Amino acid sequence: MVEIRKPILVSRAVELVMQNAKLLATETVTLDAAYGRILAEPIIAKHDVPPFNRSPYDGFAVRAEDTVGASGENRTPFKVVEEIGAGHVATKQIEQGEAYRIMTGAELPAQADAVVMLEQTVEGEGTFTLRKPFVEGENISFQGEDAKEGEALIHKGALIHPGTIALLATFGYANVEVAKQPVVGLLSTGTELLNVDEALVPGKIRNSNGPMIIAQLERMGIGHQSYGMLVDDLDACTKTVERAIAETDMLITTGGVSVGDYDYLPAIYERLGAKVLFNKVAMRPGSVTTVAVLGDKLLFGLSGNPSACFTGFELFTRPAILRMMGAENPYMPYMKATLGEDFTKPNPFTRFVRAVWEMGEAGPVAAPAGFNKSSAVSSIARGNCIIVLPSGTRGFTKGMEVNILLLGAEQGVSKWAL
Ligand code: AMP
Ligand code: MG
DSSP: OOOOOOOOOOOHHHHHHTTTOOOOOEEEEEGGGGGTTSSSOEEEESSSSSSSSSOOSEEEEEEEGGGGOOSSSSOOEEEEEEETTTTTTOOOOOOTTTTEETTOOOOOOTTOOOEEEEGGGEESSSSSEEEEETTTTTTTBBBTBBOOOEEEEOOTTTTTHHHHHHHHHHHSSHHHHEEHHHHHHHHEEEEEOOOSSOOOOOOOOEEHHHHHHHHHHTTOOOEEEEEEEOOSSSSHHHHHHHHHHHSEEEEEEEOOOOSSSOOOOHHHHHHHTOOEESSSSSSEEEETTTEEEEEEEEEEEEEHHHHHHHHHHIIIHHHHHHHTOOSSSOOOOOEEEESSSSSSOOBEEEEHHHHHEEEEEEEEEEEEEOOTTTSHHHHHHOSSEEEOOOBBBBBOOOOEEEEEEEOOOOSOOOOOOO
């Protein structure tokens, strides 16, 4: 008899996965290895930024009081006593009517209190004139205006992106404390599967899920440990799954989670004593997506159907991996878009449609990326987003507003509204 499974809402399934994502330890990496990692310590300003008052322009550093009365008819002359390039400091003092030639980024000498841009002067031989007065503090980048020493600037749990790298470098973080990355085991099941370099033979197909998931992991900067492809044999699969769980922090399997005669993952979970968090989700594609926990390890049983497999990874596995690393924004970003085509078939389950979004005249427009069954592989290749069509009895028509999940974004958001 076919087992009856009770579907749970996608939001509940995500919640269950996230609750069971165990926080990994931290490690220290050098700054040049920190890009893409998750910060395990906050970034606190170790000094003021900028660390000294400096010139934001190429020009002349003057005493504002000496510019009083300058006008077009009465240009005020200055004598240049010293030139200060970026990285140098002044060695001379200035008196009334004297100035420093100063370059962008150079420290403002103590006696000067305003900077005149080159364009605001008429230059002579070691001299220049001005046609307007300057006020104290004009054209100065003040010490600490960007960040004050001791200020908490970036949270622990933030993704280290190029901007974060710049901040870390500013404060001299040659080493950074980051979350360890999980060792992710990957195993594809199915007697029908061939390797990429094998010729098609009757009844067989090439394994596309394995390489796809490796790339989905790589897009997150995460490596994998491969357990290859397994034929549908309960004993052999159980052994490999058991070994994989022992050697990794989490395991992704593809295929074998349905209710067919050779879908052995449910039996394997049972044999190993894993607790099944859910084995049916109210979503299309991927309703058979199954997630189990053994000890503190998550076991992702993704559907063998390529579109379902892809979607299952993005909806459940990806945020779980990020949560394991303590990421504060583990969810892929989403935005509103106008539906570019009718999608009239009502669906009792939330539908995730591989789609292409483009900028339309009135804002983003998203249209399905072609053949859209759960078995589809061509639409995954074309898609740059996933349209979310909430469950219900009505269909959706062109022009309606929908949420789209943005694939491949570097930075995520802290919550989803699925
Ligand atoms: P399953 O989830 O094992 O019932 O598989 C569902 C469908 O996905 C079947 O048509 C399988 O042949 C296909 N499939 C399973 N695994 C893969 C894979 N790794 N790559 C491509 N297609 C697959
Ligand atoms: Mg199978």
